[in-house]
Amino acid sequence: MESDGFKSVVDSYRSERPIYEIVxxxxxxxxxxxxxxxxxxxxxxxxPKDLASLLRKVMKGRAxxxxxxxxxxxxxxxxxxxxxxxxxxxxxxFHVIKEDDKRETLSASELAYLGVHFDVEMRxxxxxxxxxxxxxxxxxxxxxxxxxxxxxxxxDLVYKTGHDITKNIERRIMRLEALVEIFDEEVTRARQAxxxxxxxIEARMLYTLEPYFVRFGGENFDQALSIDLLALLRKTxxxxxxxxxxxxxxxxxxxNEQKLEMLFRTHIQTQPPNPLLLQPEALLIYERLNTxxxxxxxxxxxxxxxxxxxxxxxxxxxxLPEIG
Amino acid sequence: MDLGKLEVMRLIVHEVPTRRVRAEGESPLLSERxxxxxxxxxxxxxxxxxxxxxxxxxFEVTLRSEGDSPVPGLVTNLxxxxxxxxxxxxxxxxxxxxxxxxxxxxxxxxxxxLVVGALGDQRAVAVLKLEKxxxxxxxxxxxxxxxxxxxxxxxxxxxxxxTKVFKAxxxxxxxxxxxxxxxxxxxxxxxxxxxxxxxDFFLTKFLGCELRHDPRxxxxxxxxxxxxxINGIDDPMTKTGYQQALLVEMRSNQPTFNPxxxxxxxxxxxxxxxxxxxxxxxxxxxxxxxKDVDLIxxxxxxxxxxxxxxxxITAPPEVFEDEETLKVEKEGDLxxxxxxxxxxxxxxx
Numbered sequence: 001m002e003s004d005g006f007k008s009v010v011d012s013y014r015s016e017r018p019i020y021e022i023v024x025x026x027x028x029x030x031x032x033x034x035x036x037x038x039x040x041x042x043x044x045x046x047x048p049k050d051l052a053s054l055l056r057k058v059m060k061g062r063a064x065x066x067x068x069x070x071x072x073x074x075x076x077x078x079x080x081x082x083x084x085x086x087x088x089x090x091x092x093x094f095h096v097i098k099e100d101d102k103r104e105t106l107s108a109s110e111l112a113y114l115g116v117h118f119d120v121e122m123r124x125x126x127x128x129x130x131x132x133x134x135x136x137x138x139x140x141x142x143x144x145x146x147x148x149x150x151x152x153x154x155x156d157l158v159y160k161t162g163h164d165i166t167k168n169i170e171r172r173i174m175r176l177e178a179l180v181e182i183f184d185e186e187v188t189r190a191r192q193a194x195x196x197x198x199x200x201i202e203a204r205m206l207y208t209l210e211p212y213f214v215r216f217g218g219e220n221f222d223q224a225l226s227i228d229l230l231a232l233l234r235k236t237x238x239x240x241x242x243x244x245x246x247x248x249x250x251x252x253x254x255x256n257e258q259k260l261e262m263l264f265r266t267h268i269q270t271q272p273p274n275p276l277l278l279q280p281e282a283l284l285i286y287e288r289l290n291t292x293x294x295x296x297x298x299x300x301x302x303x304x305x306x307x308x309x310x311x312x313x314x315x316x317x318x319x320l321p322e323i324g
Numbered sequence: 325m326d327l328g329k330l331e332v333m334r335l336i337v338h339e340v341p342t343r344r345v346r347a348e349g350e351s352p353l354l355s356e357r358x359x360x361x362x363x364x365x366x367x368x369x370x371x372x373x374x375x376x377x378x379x380x381x382x383f384e385v386t387l388r389s390e391g392d393s394p395v396p397g398l399v400t401n402l403x404x405x406x407x408x409x410x411x412x413x414x415x416x417x418x419x420x421x422x423x424x425x426x427x428x429x430x431x432x433x434x435x436x437x438l439v440v441g442a443l444g445d446q447r448a449v450a451v452l453k454l455e456k457x458x459x460x461x462x463x464x465x466x467x468x469x470x471x472x473x474x475x476x477x478x479x480x481x482x483x484x485x486x487t488k489v490f491k492a493x494x495x496x497x498x499x500x501x502x503x504x505x506x507x508x509x510x511x512x513x514x515x516x517x518x519x520x521x522x523x524d525f526f527l528t529k530f531l532g533c534e535l536r537h538d539p540r541x542x543x544x545x546x547x548x549x550x551x552x553x554i555n556g557i558d559d560p561m562t563k564t565g566y567q568q569a570l571l572v573e574m575r576s577n578q579p580t581f582n583p584x585x586x587x588x589x590x591x592x593x594x595x596x597x598x599x600x601x602x603x604x605x606x607x608x609x610x611x612x613x614x615k616d617v618d619l620i621x622x623x624x625x626x627x628x629x630x631x632x633x634x635x636x637i638t639a640p641p642e643v644f645e646d647e648e649t650l651k652v653e654k655e656g657d658l659x660x661x662x663x664x665x666x667x668x669x670x671x672x673x
Contacts, residue, residue, distance in 0.1 A: 317328025
């Protein structure tokens, strides 16, 4: 390509870049909202493609008009078994032009980068405020945390080696890729072992509560505090409630979804003085207030200040009895 | 109604000073536009309203169709309005003026606050009187040429340790065919002894409301349902204890009966929630009941006979009229009591 052509590409992209920044923000916001609504904790990021990256593709022979992934967003989940549900969410939330799951395209004997890539568009009505964004593609990369670390490290490692790497270096890289795959699998196995371990009841309760907490916008919380509170709160459950804890919470959330969404939204905005209101076990406290506020009060008062529980009762609208 | 669904959306504040009838006093300081609200102010009011209206001083009310108060009409118009954003400036000004004119020198100054919000999918209107321990003239701001209390002023006026929401009311439309306006009113400073001008000021004179349920019927309904619950208790000693506690509560000087607090104070922890669930299942009151024992006075009265030896006999009045069960005869200066009945329990006391 002649220098005039490159200049034209550069100028064109510089004028378009602000539009792609809007596209990135819009896609990332929807991606995060939809994944959280599905109870999938994730971190997201986005940015328009670097000019250098664009020029590199042009220099390799791609026509500028063929380079459509000028916006990129990334969602990083914790566990490998969250990838499939996350894929489903992305398919439901965007118009998917292309989907590329590296795990499905690799043969059994191959080891390589294992992310999932989507080329997506948002709908025309989503860009009512900025029609310039209509039809603009965005590439979504879906990774586990381990895959993300490897993606960033390998980008630095592999690109610097150039095109001709020795078999020795290739083997080293493959071993690192295998480590990432094994790490993800073992993390998933460890989580499943925790969920089936007889003594770790509070951990299982927290695993049940956390997706709903994420769904209502909860992000960071104190896990050790959660375990302590759940150890107390589970004393208020009878045998049936303890056995059917997942159903108990699921039913409660379903019956009170609008109210819970409103409460968590308010607390996230206002950051109230009682930090327990923004912990996952808040869901169980509200459920206990609904079901048996007396047992909750009696159990709670033996360990923690009642004032902390009263703020829950005021938020939920169910009065606690006065105690001497 | 689930008060936990309350969301505060709009709010306007007017300052209402003490009205000194025989001297020149200040007049209300009226806002000309609603206050711009931030999330923390909305959350503050939400929590305060819910906390006040779920207290022991809260009762269900209806609007009176007759009376001098303009509040029922103003509240009804706001709830009925088809507009997504009905005007709240003029109605609230009228409420503030009415509050000022209704008060006397014994009523402290305060901030008349009109709140429009939602209870789930329904519009809700709250009328509050906030009082500060130390009166202070508010400095108003001017937004787009109109006077109002802004966020900083609201924080200074309201979000302080000295702020109390003593008088609160919340109204909504029933979802049944009646579409009647129902509400809850709480006056933390008063019991509802509706026979004094001071006591009924907020409920009757200012808001133009009356208690939704006849206290005599409510008292009877909760008493009967509680007795039925107690009769279902297996253990005779527990049953006796609960029954005595109920009679004590009903005979006490407390102006209200609160099932939640009754459960907490007198029932075993394993029976408390069951009791409330039982009341609910019987459509008996589970919130505060203004106590009036007129319809149950014979049932809560017991006759007690005491003897020089220390023996005491306590029984409902009707037992003393049934000589097959309890016969009282005079033998000279002594009394002879013949009791023919099934012995249920013997226990130390």
